[in-house]
Amino acid sequence: MEYLVLDTDVASHLQRGSLPQELQAHLQGKTPCVTFVTVGEFFKGAFRRGWGERRIEGLETWLRNVVILPYTGEVSRTWGRVHPVDALDFQGDVLAQDFGDAPW
Numbered sequence: 001m002e003y004l005v006l007d008t009d010v011a012s013h014l015q016r017g018s019l020p021q022e023l024q025a026h027l028q029g030k031t032p033c034v035t036f037v038t039v040g041e042f043f044k045g046a047f048r049r050g051w052g053e054r055r056i057e058g059l060e061t062w063l064r065n066v067v068i069l070p071y072t073g074e075v076s077r078t079w080g081r082v083h084p085v086d087a088l089d090f091q092g093d094v095l096a097q098d099f100g101d102a103p104w
Contacts, residue, residue: 003067004030008038015042015062033067035075 004027006014011034013019014027042063046056069075 002030003033005033005035005069006038006066008034008041011038011066012042015059031067033069034063035069036071039063039068 010019010023011032013023014032019027042059043056046059051059
């Protein structure tokens, strides 16, 4: 099984059904994963925008269908190491990190 860790922008587009075709093709045959950071950002945005209970439940349902990576000290160190890559997210282009056959 191949895992693909999605950044928040990619996950948001996937959740809304607006992921560009070229990125949809990249997801074929892979298991999408998100981090605790993305989950937190999703809920932060939902609460700030005043989402109702039904829409929040839809988000929670979607989150049950992706792998949410557990938080550990190593995860936070890795995030800190790769986070500067996000600066390459120019003009709305989205990034995803492919970790292949990660053991999680």
